[in-house]
Amino acid sequence: MTIKQLSIFVENKPGRLSDVTATLKKCNINIRAITTADSSDFGILRLIVDDTDKAIECLKADEYLVKITNVVAVTAEDKPGGMASIMKTLYEANISVEYMYSAFLNPSDVTACLILRADNNENAIEALVDAGYKLLSADEMAKF
Numbered sequence: 001m002t003i004k005q006l007s008i009f010v011e012n013k014p015g016r017l018s019d020v021t022a023t024l025k026k027c028n029i030n031i032r033a034i035t036t037a038d039s040s041d042f043g044i045l046r047l048i049v050d051d052t053d054k055a056i057e058c059l060k061a062d063e064y065l066v067k068i069t070n071v072v073a074v075t076a077e078d079k080p081g082g083m084a085s086i087m088k089t090l091y092e093a094n095i096s097v098e099y100m101y102s103a104f105l106n107p108s109d110v111t112a113c114l115i116l117r118a119d120n121n122e123n124a125i126e127a128l129v130d131a132g133y134k135l136l137s138a139d140e141m142a143k144f
Contacts, residue, residue: 001135003070003072003115003136003137004069004071004138005047005048005068005070005117006045006048006052006059006066006067007044007067007068007069008020008046008065009042009043009067010042010043010044010064012042012043017045019062020045023058024049024055026058027058029054030050032049032050032103033047033048033101033104033115034046034048034101034104035099035101048103048115048138048141050141050142070117071115072118072125073113073115073137073140074086074133075111075136076113076133078111078112083112086114086128089127092127093124093127095123095124096118096119098118099116099117100114102115103115103141113136
C-alpha cells in the first residue's frame, strides 16, 4: 500500500515556503507530513496532505510545479530502536531507502510514523508487512 506524496519545486529565496503553505491554507489543505531538500537555487518540498487531488489543483492554479511520487507510511514503536528495527528489516530484504521523514501524526501514544521512499516500494511493503509492521493508507493519514 503506497500513498501519494507531492513534490513541489520552489525557488530558494525568503518567503517561498510561506507562499506555498499559504496556498494550501487558502484551499483548506491539511499537511500531514513535510520535508525539504535544497540546492543552491531550488528546493524540493515533499508533502503528504489530507486531500492530494485538491492540493494539486490549488498548487497548479498558483503556478507551482508539482510531481507525484508513491511512498510508504509505516508505523514504528516510539522508543529507542523503533526506527532501527524497520531499517534492519529493509536491509535484510536488500532494500535501499532513498529518503525518509516523519509525519505530523501519532496513531497511538506508543507509535510514530515514518514516510519512506525505497528503491523498490513493493518489495519494501512486502518485507515490512511480513515482519508485522503496520502500514498506513492515505485515508488513515488524513484522519489523524
